[in-house]
Amino acid sequence: MNKWHKMKRTDLQKFVSRLAEKWEVWVPYRADGKWEFGIYDAMKDLDFPESIIHVSLKSLFFPKRRPVAKYEEDSKWSLQAVVPEDRPRIVIGLHPCDVAGIEYMDKVFLKSEHKDAMYEAERERTMLIGMICSEMEDNCHCTDRGLAPDSTRGMDVAFVEADDHYLFKSMTDRGKQVMQSEYLKEVDEKPEKKEWPAGKYAIASPEEFMEMYDDKIWHELSDICLTCGICTYACPTCVCFLVTDEKFKGKGERVTVWDSCQLQSYSRMAGGHNTRKTPASRVRNRTLDKFAYSHLRYGQISCTGCGRCVMVCPLKRSFPQLGARLSERIEEKKKGKAKAGTRSKEA
């Protein structure tokens, strides 16, 4: 029976330094009050936030700018595919909502007729040592999205903060590789089970969202959105991209770069035709993509409840609020209909 293992807090840095001898290790670091994953540096103090890491780890698997091929500018055709990275890597300290984001990216890039070999290589080379959350922050609402802050699904190893120590447990065969450590001692102790509260952003069902396509509310919602697109960059499941060629000093690269459905240029075609010219049409597209289209495509909505879009929104009012407002409207409509139904019966 696989048991939890105890690690002294003071041993954590030693443990990670040992891992870094063999693996490329990524851990969260704080800069200007924000947590972001970076390559482990033995000279820097190691610490883990109790909850959300502000910058999602999407870019570790699907970088903002990603060369897929290289070419010599002075040739007519010399395009050569790049070789995907295969150095083994460990990411330590991601949370259950981060795993949910990765699971969604897997659906886009791997469960496809033409899978993305570069994404696959990043997944294959990476062991996930996930951290169970000890609290939910203000914008956290994974519990509204069918997830739990203490879920260990998809992690190779899970760990959690206990009183004066950490508890670690391997969840996969891959994870067992790091459990053979002088810093880990098998114990009978288990992480404390907690009751998690609901978030602030409960939403209607995907089917109900689909009914709202022609509703007037999109104009109301687009009035409170700048369609600046920052939410899409912060979102762990927004993986839309552009394919383009970039040249510098005679060397060229074909790259994928993150794109955003909130920007007008995203849907503009050669010749100027644009299928989503108005802010309302773009806000509708993203809201429905998050809460309905994703479900119809992949059986999973593409909001993990991480709340990062709210943190980065210049108006602090992003898609969770839009989704919640829309869901209110759905309720209002239902009640209206029920009422109308009653009246018509009476008449």
Place this chain on the structure above:
Amino acid sequence: MTTIELVPKPATIKKVIEESRDVKSYVLQMNRAQKMAARPGQFVEVSVQGFGEATFAVTRTAKDKTDFTISVKRMGHLTKMLHRAAPGDVVGVRGPYGNSFPVDAWKGNGIVVIGGGIGLAPLRPVIDHILQHRTNFGKLEIIFGARTPDDILYKEDLRIWENDKSIALHTTIDVPFEGWSGRVGVVPVVVKDLAPRPDNKIAIVCGPPIMIKFTAAALRELKWPGNRVYTTLEMKMQCGIGQCGRCNIGEKFICKDGPVFSLDQIPEHAL
């Protein structure tokens, strides 16, 4: 060796055909002797190194599948570069991608092909298929509209189709033009005038977005059921494999679930 789907394979331009004032066709052959077996309605991503890539319908496939043709209207950066290309030049090709016109399921039906401008390009393989399997299909009617006589594409094909007794060809231009004695009027109006009947027939429509929209409306008026009218949607595709996100209509991706749809498969607002 891993294959990165987004990296194109080289193809050589065998022939350039000047179709109209702003459209050229390119006959392409894959460099490593790969065949290109595109079904009618499928598309490819074509790259010019240093200028990126864009989506083009395969407008003709050689019988032995060793070469294929795309038609390119000069619109933006990439198409401008393609228009400078000459036989012997190398471009990149990915694909073919997407679904196709269900020509096998249409056996026994008459086919009405309705094309506007460059929109005839993805429909031409259907015409080719019908002509190669002539006895499998009923009457073939082709309605082709261009802005001006100078915008008429595939002139050689039009001559052949004109002389083919089994084809009723109607070529029209949008507005009167000096020296043009043929039909004048935009495609949706011509469709209403000709009033093709839907019985045992399939209509396929492609052209600029506005043309598709009004032609679809004209056919609906003529009582064509949505499942007998097909279109191929010219929305902005990029990756071609259902990942970059931009060509969606609701939950569907045009590049992956389409580009061929019957009208009853897509909401009216998507046209």
